[in-house]
Amino acid sequence: MSYQIAVLAGDGIGPEVMAQARKVLAAAEQRFELNIEYSEYDIGGIAIDNHGCPLPKETLAGCEAADAILFGSVGGPKWEGLPPDSQPERGALLPLRAHFGLFCNLRPAKLHEGLEHLSPLRADISARGFDVVCVRELTGGIYFGKPKGRQGEGEAEEAFDTMRYSRKEIRRIATIAFETARGRRGKVTSVDKANVLACSVLWREVVEEVAKEFPDVTLEHIYIDNATMQLLRRPDEFDVMLCSNLFGDIISDEIAMLTGSMGLLSSASMNESGFGLYEPAGGSAPDIAGKGIANPIAQILSAALMLRHSLKREDAAAAIERAVGKALSEGFLTGELATDAAAAKTTAEMGDFIARAVAEGI
Ligand SMILES: NC(=O)C1=CN([C@@H]2O[C@H](COP(=O)(O)OP(=O)(O)OC[C@H]3O[C@@H](n4cnc5c(N)ncnc54)[C@H](O)[C@@H]3O)[C@@H](O)[C@H]2O)C=CC1
Ligand SMILES: CC(C)CC(=O)C(=O)O
Ligand SMILES: [Mg+2]
Numbered sequence: 001m002s003y004q005i006a007v008l009a010g011d012g013i014g015p016e017v018m019a020q021a022r023k024v025l026a027a028a029e030q031r032f033e034l035n036i037e038y039s040e041y042d043i044g045g046i047a048i049d050n051h052g053c054p055l056p057k058e059t060l061a062g063c064e065a066a067d068a069i070l071f072g073s074v075g076g077p078k079w080e081g082l083p084p085d086s087q088p089e090r091g092a093l094l095p096l097r098a099h100f101g102l103f104c105n106l107r108p109a110k111l112h113e114g115l116e117h118l119s120p121l122r123a124d125i126s127a128r129g130f131d132v133v134c135v136r137e138l139t140g141g142i143y144f145g146k147p148k149g150r151q152g153e154g155e156a157e158e159a160f161d162t163m164r165y166s167r168k169e170i171r172r173i174a175t176i177a178f179e180t181a182r183g184r185r186g187k188v189t190s191v192d193k194a195n196v197l198a199c200s201v202l203w204r205e206v207v208e209e210v211a212k213e214f215p216d217v218t219l220e221h222i223y224i225d226n227a228t229m230q231l232l233r234r235p236d237e238f239d240v241m242l243c244s245n246l247f248g249d250i251i252s253d254e255i256a257m258l259t260g261s262m263g264l265l266s267s268a269s270m271n272e273s274g275f276g277l278y279e280p281a282g283g284s285a286p287d288i289a290g291k292g293i294a295n296p297i298a299q300i301l302s303a304a305l306m307l308r309h310s311l312k313r314e315d316a317a318a319a320i321e322r323a324v325g326k327a328l329s330e331g332f333l334t335g336e337l338a339t340d341a342a343a344a345k346t347t348a349e350m351g352d353f354i355a356r357a358v359a360e361g362i
Contacts, residue, residue, distance in 0.1 A: 002035035003311055006066035008043040008059065011088060012284025013294035013347075014072025017263075020296035020351025021070065021303040024323070027358040028307065028316040036311075039066070043096075044074025044088035044284075054079075054092035060099065068310035069096075070303060071279035076286045098139055100277065102269035103169065104176050105138040105248065106305070107281050109255035109265055111235075114329035118260040118337055121232065130235035132255050133184070135177040136248025138269055140169045141199070143245045165199045165244065170206040172272070177242035178214040187218045187239035191227045191247045203244065228254055252281045256298075261336050263295025266302040268309050276310045278302040288336075292346045295334040297324055300354055323357035 009018040022038070029036055041059040042050050051058075054074070063069050074088035084090050096102075110131035111119055119126040145162030152158060174190070181188045190207045192200035204221055211219040222230065224247045231238065231254055243251055256265035265281035280298030288294050301324060308317035327333075331343075332353050338344035345353070 002037060003068070004066045005036055005038050005306070006059075006063045006069045007038050007040045008063075008069060009040070009072040010043050010074040010284065011045040011076050012073060012286050012289035014044075014074070014284055016289070016292065016294050016347050017280065017296040017299035018070070018072045020347060020354070021299040023351045023355040024300050024320055024358055025303050027355040028320060031319065031359055031361060032313060032316040034311070034313060034316060038070075043071075044092050045076055045079045047092065048079055048082070048086070048088070054086065054088050055095055060096075063096070063100070068275070068306050069100075069277040070306055071096075071277050072299065073280060073282065073284040075284050076289070094143060096277065097269060098144065100275055101139060101271040102275075102277055103137060103139040103272075104173060104268075104270045105134075105136040106176075106180070106268045106270075107134040107136060107248070107252045107255070107265055108132075109134070109252075109259050111259050112264075112325060112328040114331060115260045115337070118339070119258055121235065121258055125233070125235065128236045130238065130258070131184075132235065132238045132241060133180055134241045134243060134248055134252045134255060135173065135180055136243045136252065137165075137169060137173040137245050138248075139245075140165055141245035163197065163199045163246075165202060167202065167206050170203050171210060174207045174210040174242060175213075177240050178210060178217050181217045181240040182214065185239040186216060187220070188242055189227070189238055189240065190219065190221050190242040191224050191251060192221065192244070193224050193247075194221070195223060199244070207242065224250070227251065231255065231258065256281055261295055261334075262298070263334065263336060264297050264301075266298050266300075266305055268302070268305040270309060274309070276306065278306040278310075292348065293335045293344070294347050295336060296347050296351050297327075297334075297354075300324060300351070319358050319361070320354070322362055323354045326357050326362050327353050 009015040142163040145164035150156035194200040262282040304320040335344035
């Protein structure tokens with residue numbers, strides 16, 4: 001069986017970390033006798049520069065023809081002055097998510113063995129460890145609600161966004177959260193702002209309905225403001241965090257950093273047919289782009305999620321995750337994690353280490 005993967009490295013650190021994911025995938029292909037073909041396409045800022053638009057037709061056609069999309073990141077200061085819908089994020093990433101109906105975003109974060117002391121959590125809390133999956137609704141809510149815009153003569157006097165959710169949208173993502181919890185520690189924490197927002201009141205109602213179909217799973221509700229605080233206080237008590245688009249965006253950066261770095265959090269975005277886009281949860285990191293110091297692990301773990309969810313190769317996915325665990329537990333760390341700057345590894349050295357560990361079959 002051969003697989004077609006559309007590779008969209010994008011901007012900033014995207015191409016640097018994507019090169020490492022490709023190395024690791026090559027090692028996995030050899031060891032597990034996978035047959036993967038890759039086609040590379042421009043997206044985001046690089047596509048604006050090369051084609052005059054952030055999501056060229058060829059890119060979309062390449063993605064449509066593929067079994068899965070491996071995505072880097074888009075955006076950066078160079079393109080910030082463009083009209084909003086021509087920018088990399090609103091003109092490419094969000095339309096891509098909408099086009100493929102990628103409503104289900106899974107962001108798994110766990111405190112890796114060997115990194116406990118590098119987490120910004122208080123030492124006694126990080127010693128307890130944690131392992132959380134953020135299940136984020138990705139194609140609805142305030143990021144997509146209409147109308148949205150600016151109003152006023154000349155310089156806008158006001159701007160507005162619309163938060164909107166249907167029962168169907170809430171039901172399908174809540175169902176995924178409960179199913180995910182069933183395969184884990186059996187607890188869903190639904191994050192909302194039901195003391196203020198009409199969408200959150202509906203969110204709670206529908207989540208309660210779905211919960212009745214999963215009597216073996218415990219459900220708790222929490223307001224977003226309290227959730228950000230409780231994650232710092234008792235992260236080990238969370239299992240699956242069910243979030244709307246906006247709240248999941250916020251929570252996912254927090255859980256990434258609790259594990260030590262934004263460069264560790266992978267993600268899978270899937271539609272109702274199981275088609276997926278796999279990308280690091282962080283962005284293009286313009287502050288470190290081009291320096292060869294970005295952590296490629298989020299991209300490498302996203303490739304592992306692609307192997308698991310789209311290619312159904314649990315063996316190869318698990319091997320990559322073990323290889324990442326080996327690097328971290330042996331203190332093989334990129335600069336943002338290394339306590340001894342002189343011992344920090346480059347992006348490429350990390351990719352080489354993990355690829356070798358996959359090839360050697362740890
Ligand atoms: N999926 C995507 O393509 C996303 C794109 N963006 C875009 O990326 C650009 C930068 O956004 P920011 O808000 O600065 O968020 P960011 O996630 O790019 O960076 C935030 C901080 O995390 C660090 N960081 C991120 N990834 C890292 C890695 N792999 N290794 C080490 N450190 C890492 C950065 O150096 C920076 O200090 C913006 O244009 C934004 O719109 C932001 C988030 C997601
Ligand atoms: C353009 C943003 C919505 C991307 C982002 O921050 C994310 O998906 O986490
Ligand atoms: Mg984000």
